[in-house]
Amino acid sequence: MTTSGRATASGVELRHLRAFAAVARHRSFTRAAEELLITQPALSRTVAQLETGLGVRLLDRSSRGVALTDTGAQFLVHAERTLAAFDAAVAAARRESVVRLGFSWLLPDPWAQRAIAGFERATDARVELVRCDDPLDALDRQTVDVALVRGGKPVAATLRMARLYDERRVAVHAREERPGDGPDASRNPPAEALRWQDAHEWTLVVNTVSGTTGPWCWPDGGGPRRYVETANFDEWIESVAAGRGIGIVPEVAERRIQHPALRFLPVTDAPPSPVRLAYRPESGTGSALLRRFLEAALDAAATCVHASEA
Incomplete structure (x- = not known):
């Protein structure tokens, strides 16, 4: 209330409007409290704060239940419009988020x-x-x-x-074997699996920008002796397909990469990615x-x- 006795809405918040609208809709503090997931005493206090802030009585409470006063019925129309407009504004903002x-x-x-x-x-x-x-x-x-x-x-x-x-790691290499001067698992990988501990024998194709397996995986220097560096996924996959070396990737690649020149193998004892x-x-x-x-x-x-x- 202002000093002149006129009502002021300065203390009215959205929670007050939601509380009043729920009670008015259910004609029950008990059911409204269940909908709003608050206790009935807390709901009663919130509605009482609204009535005090407005300086009017919005609800008639009796042993027979809850009913809107004439003023309450008029206020409910505006309260529901305000809540609907606010909810629409929030939804629109979220859609743009x-x-x-x-x-x-x-x-x-x-x-x-x-x-x-x-x-x-x-x-x-x-x-x-x-x-x-x-x-x-x-x-x-x-x-x-x-x-x-x-x-x-x-x-x-x-x-x-x-x-x-x-993610589990797997190996990928070119289907066509390449002749070489000496043993190189990258040229002629085994038929069943590669062993992580044999990495020193590999020529490893590495995506240096965002790859999952590279020199950083062997900080003690026990990794491959030879690396072929690429700068993105497309360069990496085509280098492997061209037989430049072995690639080591997460298992998702085996399920989703469809390339006729590539073959996948398990890598035993490889640390997860x-x-x-x-x-x-x-x-x-x-x-x-x-x-x-x-x-x-x-x-x-x-x-x-x-x-x-x-």
């Missing part, structure tokens, strides 16, 4: 589909998929909000990392929305891990 996910090649499945669907369903926001040769560079230039990173290659200390799960999300501590998209995406991503990762263990 986008989280840009950067990736270099083959998003892991079914994690990507589950994470994106869960996030979009929960927020009404949208995930924009951005294919880039170097997702970490795109994150640094702020052309993406979060980057999918595979493998254990070190990243800048300024970034934060969320580990999702690990971690799948992580990299992001800046402060995102231009908004930390709240990014947190929601990270939550959906981790939930989807847990589901994938449990399914694989079943």
Whole structure:
């Protein structure tokens, strides 16, 4: 109330309107409290605050139940319009909200589909998929909000990392054997499997920008003696197909790469390849929305891990 006795709406909040509209719709504080997931005393206090703030009585309470006063019936019309307009504005804003996910090649499945669907369903926001040769560079230039990173290659200390799960590694090589001057598992790989401990015999084709397997995987110097360097996925796969050497990739590649010149083999005793999300501590998209995406991503990762263990 103002000092002149006239009502003021300065203390009225959306929670007051939602509480009143729920009671008016159900004609019951008990059922309205159940809908709003609050206690009945808390709901009664909220409606009483609204009536006090407006300086009017909106509801008649009696042993027979709850009824709208004439003023309450008129106020309900405007309250519902206000709530509907607010909800429509929020929905419109969320539809325009986008989280840009950067990736270099083959998003892991079914994690990507589950994470994106869960996030979009929960927020009404949208995930924009951005294919880039170097997702970490795109994150640094702020052309993406979060980057999918595979493998254990070190990243800048300024970034934060969320580990999702690990992928099994497999080998890929050209179907056509190549003659050589000496033993080289890259030229004539075994028929059944490669052994990680025999890496010194390989010629390894490495994507130096966003690859999962490279010299950094053998910090003690026990890795391949020969490397063929490439700068992106297309160069990498065509170099392997041309017989330049062996590629080591996550198992998703075996399911989804269709190339007539390539053959896949298991790699025994290979360490798993971690799948992580990299992001800046402060995102231009908004930390709240990014947190929601990270939550959906981790939930989807847990589901994938449990399914694989079943």
